[in-house]
Amino acid sequence: MDACMKPSPYELFPPEVPIVFEKVEMILVPVILSSAVKIRRNCYFSNMILDAHNIKNWDSHSIKSKWQSSLYLMENAALSLSQIIHENYRNKNLVILCGSGNNGGDGYALARMLFKVGCRVDVISVLDPKRGSNECNSNYQKLLEIGAPISQRNEWSPAKLNPKTIIVDCIFGTGLNRPLEGELLAFIQEINDLPNYKIAVDLPSGMLADEYRQPGVVFKADKTFTLQCFKRCFLNRENLLYTGEISMVDIGLSKDFKPSHIEGRLITDSYLKNMLSKRNVNSEKRDFGSCLIIGGAKGMAGAVIMAGKAAWRSGCGLLMICADEDNRQIIQAALPEAMFISFEELTLETIQKARSIVIGPGLGKSQKAKELLITTLENAPENIVVDADAINIYSSLEEPPKLPRKSIITPHKRELERLIGPTHGYEDLLNKQKAFSKFHGVILVSKGPYTQITDNLGCLLVNTSGNASLAKGGTGDVLAGIIGGLLCFVPKNISAAALGVYIHGKAADEWVKSGSDGSLSPLDLINLIPTLLKT
Numbered sequence: 111m112d113a114c115m116k117p118s119p120y121e122l123f124p125p126e127v128p129i130v131f132e133k134v135e136m137i138l139v140p141v142i143l144s145s146a147v148k149i150r151r152n153c154y155f156s157n158m159i160l161d162a163h164n165i166k167n168w169d170s171h172s173i174k175s176k177w178q179s180s181l182y183l184m185e186n187a188a189l190s191l192s193q194i195i196h197e198n199y200r201n202k203n204l205v206i207l208c209g210s211g212n213n214g215g216d217g218y219a220l221a222r223m224l225f226k227v228g229c230r231v232d233v234i235s236v237l238d239p240k241r242g243s244n245e246c247n248s249n250y251q252k253l254l255e256i257g258a259p260i261s262q263r264n265e266w267s268p269a270k271l272n273p274k275t276i277i278v279d280c281i282f283g284t285g286l287n288r289p290l291e292g293e294l295l296a297f298i299q300e301i302n303d304l305p306n307y308k309i310a311v312d313l314p315s316g317m318l319a320d321e322y323r324q325p326g327v328v329f330k331a332d333k334t335f336t337l338q339c340f341k342r343c344f345l346n347r348e349n350l351l352y353t354g355e356i357s358m359v360d361i362g363l364s365k366d367f368k369p370s371h372i373e374g375r376l377i378t379d380s381y382l383k384n385m386l387s388k389r390n391v392n393s394e395k396r397d398f399g400s401c402l403i404i405g406g407a408k409g410m411a412g413a414v415i416m417a418g419k420a421a422w423r424s425g426c427g428l429l430m431i432c433a434d435e436d437n438r439q440i441i442q443a444a445l446p447e448a449m450f451i452s453f454e455e456l457t458l459e460t461i462q463k464a465r466s467i468v469i470g471p472g473l474g475k476s477q478k479a480k481e482l483l484i485t486t487l488e489n490a491p492e493n494i495v496v497d498a499d500a501i502n503i504y505s506s507l508e509e510p511p512k513l514p515r516k517s518i519i520t521p522h523k524r525e526l527e528r529l530i531g532p533t534h535g536y537e538d539l540l541n542k543q544k545a546f547s548k549f550h551g552v553i554l555v556s557k558g559p560y561t562q563i564t565d566n567l568g569c570l571l572v573n574t575s576g577n578a579s580l581a582k583g584g585t586g587d588v589l590a591g592i593i594g595g596l597l598c599f600v601p602k603n604i605s606a607a608a609l610g611v612y613i614h615g616k617a618a619d620e621w622v623k624s625g626s627d628g629s630l631s632p633l634d635l636i637n638l639i640p641t642l643l644k645t
């Protein structure tokens with residue numbers, strides 16, 4: 111390794127340096143104790159969403175090209191896991207349930223690392239390690255050698271477990287190829303009934319990595335530490351019931367792997383960093399274009415005010431709000447930065463001249479709203495966000511006008527179903543969403559926990575920021591406004607949509623660091639935009 115280069119965690123075992131296994135482990139222990147955070151900051155996460163077949167190939171490719179032995183890779187996976195678990199749960203009692211495949215191997219190696227740094231760990235062999243994978247058996251032997259407590263499943267009674275002990279599930283991971291049956295099924299059911307906090311490693315046992323819909327009983331985790339990449343099955347938000355919160359753990363798979371198929375890509379912090387740039391010193395307001403927001407029917411001024419403030423904070427050069435005449439005063443008082451025009455004053459020229467348009471927040475479903483939507487869609491530039499009531503009106507039209515190419519439509523689940531028709535399960539929903547995007551040549555932003563974006567080419571982007579504090583009225587108006595603001599200067603509409611959902615979620619993540627998740631006001635999100643957009 112080049113001496114000037116900062117080592118990244120997966121270079122702890124550089125392949126060009128032959129390392130004796132146990133010697134390396136001795137180096138690892140102080141790392142866990144002293145600099146876990148530093149190491150994790152350097153982590154590399156792939157943004158690829160993969161199926162089990164490609165994960166397996168990535169695994170083999172990394173072993174060949176980088177690790178030389180599957181045991182080294184497993185050691186690094188367990189090292190990353192042990193750092194996180196040590197950091198967060200070191201004062202708790204842990205019981206690690208191990209299977210007989212490589213997920214079980216991860217569990218035995220994890221137990222060894224935690225045991226060595228003084229954590230209170232019990233290990234249960236749920237399946238016989240001697241009849242399992244070589245890696246599992248080898249890590250079982252190592253654990254035995256250091257005298258850690260290991261019991262067999264039939265010697266252990268879950269009912270007697272202290273409710274404060276954390277259960278760590280390392281029974282099955284990506285290798286499970288059919289639903290659980292018999293004794294194992296009953297065992298997982300018994301564990302699920304316990305009140306204990308539960309952690310799953312890679313996948314909750316029983317979850318089939320490639321299935322959107324889980325056909326059988328699955329371990330119900332509060333938290334899943336998934337290795338290296340987001341699995342196909344996580345795409346269905348219903349599976350959050352089993353995974354709990356998902357965290358990604360870098361285990362050092364090589365960066366140069368080319369999968370045969372990618373389900374989609376995650377939108378992460380690096381996306382934000384790559385997209386932001388400083389304004390030129392000689393910029394003027396027109397360089398950043400004007401954003402026109404159309405909505406705010408009688409009694410619904412708040413929606414356009416929030417969308418307008420969000421667009422303004424996201425960087426548009428000029429802002430114009432088109433709303434019901436009755437709302438003129440309130441909007442002008444709340445948003446002195448914006449020009450106001452009433453619905454009656456909206457001309458084709460104003461629509462055509464706007465660099466970006468957001469239509470829908472508080473628009474209502476009146477005849478006037480319908481006319482405004484049709485005129486706007488027929489004359490708007492590509493840079494348009496169609497949100498809220500505009501989606502509902504569009505879905506109800508017998509002969510809807512053509513949506514401008516690459517327009518961004520931002521439905522929540524019910525609005526999405528109005529648009530693409532009723533769906534039966536996640537797979538059907540995703541297929542119909544992709545088909546709609548392709549057919550109409552538009553970008554569909556399906557809002558919810560990890561918002562999912564499909565584009566005109568049928569690609570899928572999945573957001574990783576955000577939390578349940580966003581489940582509140584008004585946050586959608588803010589999102590539409592952020593995207594509208596970004597559309598004024600971000601070159602590609604898909605990038606503006608991805609960046610918008612990421613910033614919106616990230617603002618909520620920042621909020622919950624200091625405020626409770628139930629207390630968020632959409633205005634809090636807007637106040638956080640400036641710092642998040644800082645380059």
Ligand SMILES: NC(=O)C1=CN([C@@H]2O[C@H](COP(=O)(O)OP(=O)(O)OC[C@H]3O[C@@H](n4cnc5c(N)ncnc54)[C@H](O)[C@@H]3O)[C@@H](O)[C@H]2O)[C@H](O)CC1
Nearest residue numbers: 169184211212213214282283284285286287288289312337
């Ligand atoms: N690239 C990575 O991400 C790495 C992952 N690692 C870990 O390895 C597992 C995958 O390991 P694998 O041995 O392939 O599978 P499992 O541990 O999930 O065990 C499957 C095991 O069980 C048998 N089996 C399958 N279905 C059933 C069933 N219904 N009932 C009983 N038994 C079943 C099957 O034949 C296998 O023997 C991954 O999740 C990670 O945790 C590596 O540690 C590092 C690289």
Ligand SMILES: [K+]
Nearest residue numbers: 279282311313
């Ligand atoms: K597991």
